[in-house]
Amino acid sequence: MDSDMNSISSEDDFLDQDSDLSLEQGDADSDFDGDEDGDMMGFESQDKIMKPGRKAYEVEFKVYSPKDIQAYQSKQVTEVSSILGQPPEATAILLRYARWNKERLIESYMDKQEEVLEAAGLSENEGNTSKIKKVKGFSCDICCEDDEDLDTFAMKCGHRYCVDCYKHYLSQKIKDEGEAARIKCPGDDCNRVVDSKSLDLLVSTDLQDSRYQELLTRTYVDDKDNLKWCPAPNCVFAVDCSVKARDLERIVPTVHCNCGHGFCFGCTLNDHQPAPCSLVKRWLKKCEDDSETANWISANTKECPRCNSTIEKNGGCNHMTCRKCRHEFCWMCMGVWSEHGTSWYNCNRFEEKSGSEARDAQAKSRQSLERYLHYYNRYANHEQSAKLDRDIYQKTERKMMSLQTTSGMSWIEVQFLEAASKALQECRQTLKWTYAFAFYLARNNQTMIFEDNQKDLEMAVENLSEMFEKPVDALSDLKVEMMDKTSYCTKRRVILLTDTAENLKAGKGNLLEASEMLELERNSYPWDE
Amino acid sequence: MSKSKLPTALIRLQREYRELTLDPPDGITAGPVSEDNFYLWEVLIQGPEGTPFEGGIFPAEMRFPKDYPLAPPTMTFLGEMWHPNIYENGKVCISILHPPGADPNGYEKASERWSPVQTVGMILLSVMSMLAAPNDESPANVNAAKMWRDDREAYEKKVREGVRRSLGLDA
Numbered sequence: 001m002d003s004d005m006n007s008i009s010s011e012d013d014f015l016d017q018d019s020d021l022s023l024e025q026g027d028a029d030s031d032f033d034g035d036e037d038g039d040m041m042g043f044e045s046q047d048k049i050m051k052p053g054r055k056a057y058e059v060e061f062k063v064y065s066p067k068d069i070q071a072y073q074s075k076q077v078t079e080v081s082s083i084l085g086q087p088p089e090a091t092a093i094l095l096r097y098a099r100w101n102k103e104r105l106i107e108s109y110m111d112k113q114e115e116v117l118e119a120a121g122l123s124e125n126e127g128n129t130s131k132i133k134k135v136k137g138f139s140c141d142i143c144c145e146d147d148e149d150l151d152t153f154a155m156k157c158g159h160r161y162c163v164d165c166y167k168h169y170l171s172q173k174i175k176d177e178g179e180a181a182r183i184k185c186p187g188d189d190c191n192r193v194v195d196s197k198s199l200d201l202l203v204s205t206d207l208q209d210s211r212y213q214e215l216l217t218r219t220y221v222d223d224k225d226n227l228k229w230c231p232a233p234n235c236v237f238a239v240d241c242s243v244k245a246r247d248l249e250r251i252v253p254t255v256h257c258n259c260g261h262g263f264c265f266g267c268t269l270n271d272h273q274p275a276p277c278s279l280v281k282r283w284l285k286k287c288e289d290d291s292e293t294a295n296w297i298s299a300n301t302k303e304c305p306r307c308n309s310t311i312e313k314n315g316g317c318n319h320m321t322c323r324k325c326r327h328e329f330c331w332m333c334m335g336v337w338s339e340h341g342t343s344w345y346n347c348n349r350f351e352e353k354s355g356s357e358a359r360d361a362q363a364k365s366r367q368s369l370e371r372y373l374h375y376y377n378r379y380a381n382h383e384q385s386a387k388l389d390r391d392i393y394q395k396t397e398r399k400m401m402s403l404q405t406t407s408g409m410s411w412i413e414v415q416f417l418e419a420a421s422k423a424l425q426e427c428r429q430t431l432k433w434t435y436a437f438a439f440y441l442a443r444n445n446q447t448m449i450f451e452d453n454q455k456d457l458e459m460a461v462e463n464l465s466e467m468f469e470k471p472v473d474a475l476s477d478l479k480v481e482m483m484d485k486t487s488y489c490t491k492r493r494v495i496l497l498t499d500t501a502e503n504l505k506a507g508k509g510n511l512l513e514a515s516e517m518l519e520l521e522r523n524s525y526p527w528d529e
Numbered sequence: 530m531s532k533s534k535l536p537t538a539l540i541r542l543q544r545e546y547r548e549l550t551l552d553p554p555d556g557i558t559a560g561p562v563s564e565d566n567f568y569l570w571e572v573l574i575q576g577p578e579g580t581p582f583e584g585g586i587f588p589a590e591m592r593f594p595k596d597y598p599l600a601p602p603t604m605t606f607l608g609e610m611w612h613p614n615i616y617e618n619g620k621v622c623i624s625i626l627h628p629p630g631a632d633p634n635g636y637e638k639a640s641e642r643w644s645p646v647q648t649v650g651m652i653l654l655s656v657m658s659m660l661a662a663p664n665d666e667s668p669a670n671v672n673a674a675k676m677w678r679d680d681r682e683a684y685e686k687k688v689r690e691g692v693r694r695s696l697g698l699d700a
Binding site (some may be wrong): 141142143144145165168169172186187188 | 537540541544598599644645646647651
């Protein structure tokens with residue numbers, strides 16, 4: 001194992017030389033992996049890469065609670081408020097109107113104050129329009145009420161409805177539709193945004209305090225490019241990460257929420273390192289429409305040697321006639337049927353020229369399909385295994401309990417099982433995506449290094465996974481070995497991810513050209529030709 | 530609102546009925562089935578010109594909820610309709626008839642859905658334009674949507690046959 005490690009590390013040294021593009025190092029912000037490094041003794045050769053606070057595949061991010069976000073919002077409001085000389089409430093509306101782009105707001109406000117105020121629904125000369133009042137001869141378009149002393153309301157746009165209907169409309173928007181910052185006038189096709197003054201008049205304080213504020217926070221996060229909600233169910237945290245959409249080709253920004261969920265900041269799917277978002281999207285789409293079909297085609301069909309139509313053998317006879325080009329050939333040797341002479345419906349011949357040529361062509365056209373299936377099956381297998389490992393994880397706690405009673409170990413001493421289980425999950429997640437990634441790789445030295453890394457990680461993972469299934473009484477004896485394997489797996493994963501991330505970032509990745517990718521994806525649709 | 534004797538829904542429906550009778554839109558007839566029940570209307574829609582529905586007269590019924598106009602009515606065609614946005618049982622699936630807030634499919638903007646300022650007339654006009662221009666993004670009848678998208682000729686033929694059958698002519 002030792003020599004193996006050394007060879008890998010020398011490759012890393014080699015790659016390190018031109019990693020000048022690697023992310024700013026030394027930021028201690030991400031606590032991820034921070035204390036695990038201490039456990040990984042005996043891998044000194046790697047320390048050069050491991051020591052800095054952040055590894056090449058990690059990105060800087062912060063997790064915010066809703067309270068933090070609200071506080072941050074009010075801080076910004078205060079700041080801009082003093083610059084614009086507007087009261088905080090009005091500034092809040094202006095900022096929401098400008099989607100929290102401070103600079104642009106200040107600039108355009110200085111430029112054309114009246115227009116901006118007007119557009120944000122804050123116009124000074126509102127006069128008496130946004131008030132509740134009684135109007136003679138009024139009939140509400142919604143409820144048709146026309147009582148003399150009916151209270152009515154309209155904003156500057158003049159779409160007037162009775163107060164009851166207006167209130168109902170607003171609370172429905174806030175409660176049921178989850179709108180807040182940009183509720184529009186109920187009038188048909190009217191784009192006027194309901195401002196906070198009108199809301200104060202019409203919406204109960206209860207609703208404003210709870211739901212409305214929550215929704216404002218939500219719009220704030222939605223408006224900011226550097227903020228995203230954690231997609232885990234019921235999670236209330238938002239993550240702040242400065243990776244821009246245009247960088248996603250070169251960085252895979254996996255972030256870890258306080259709730260424990262790890263996801264990609266770029267596409268909010270589950271962590272898919274090392275594959276970049278664009279490939280993930282392509283891959284998922286391809287798998288979605290193809291995998292079952294491709295499997296079936298691979299198992300049950302051959303292509304016509306002349307026109308490449310995909311053909312399913314639907315009877316026992318080997319004499320095939322292509323429905324499309326009427327080519328007659330033999331299912332067994334793929335040669336033209338006429339060469340079979342009188343040996344009707346049977347093929348015992350070997351090495352006929354036309355047959356072997358046809359078989360070569362057949363093999364070639366099958367290659368891309370088989371290639372896809374190779375990667376897909378491994379991808380799917382890791383997904384499946386991760387699921388099974390997850391089931392085991394559920395049993396881990398019970399195992400830990402029974403290990404405590406049978407072996408007299410303390411709670412702390414059985415924690416290694418949980419650590420192992422976690423590492424297994426993480427590594428399988430990574431492995432799964434290495435296969436999707438590999439599908440899009442060109443054949444070169446870098447890819448070979450990648451595949452070596454992949455192989456090492458996979459072997460380590462399978463070893464650990466196997467140990468995990470041992471009966472409880474055997475586990476206590478395996479403790480040291482399991483801890484070793486766990487940290488080895490984690491280590492291998494770090495190496496693989498670091499290596500890939502550095503190449504990706506340096507833009508000297510081993511990815512196929514876009515046209516080649518298309519070719520690959522297209523080639524496994526033999527019926528399209 | 531609370532002071533009036535009649536429920537809001539009835540006042541609204543009576544006014545809408547009056548307006549539709551005084552100034553009926555082209556190709557649309559609508560009104561309550563009987564004076565006793567204003568919550569059930571019958572509707573006749575003419576097939577829009579220049580579409581395969583041309584020449585047909587399509588009967589439908591509209592049912593209004595008790596909290597109309599806060600909640601939208603439902604509309605169901607009574608004869609056979611081959612159309613991407615009409616379920617096989619005749620129910621019309623169109624964004625203007627979907628209650629605000631609920632969009633299980635995520636296809637529609639809130640502004641396209643029902644709001645209390647919409648009227649029966651607006652709904653029926655939307656349905657007519659839906660007949661002319663189906664929306665195949667969220668089809669109610671998947672087979673019809675597929676046919677409409679992939680084989681327009683066959684779709685139009687099938688619609689025309691349906692129209693002829695509904696008029697009692699031989700297809």
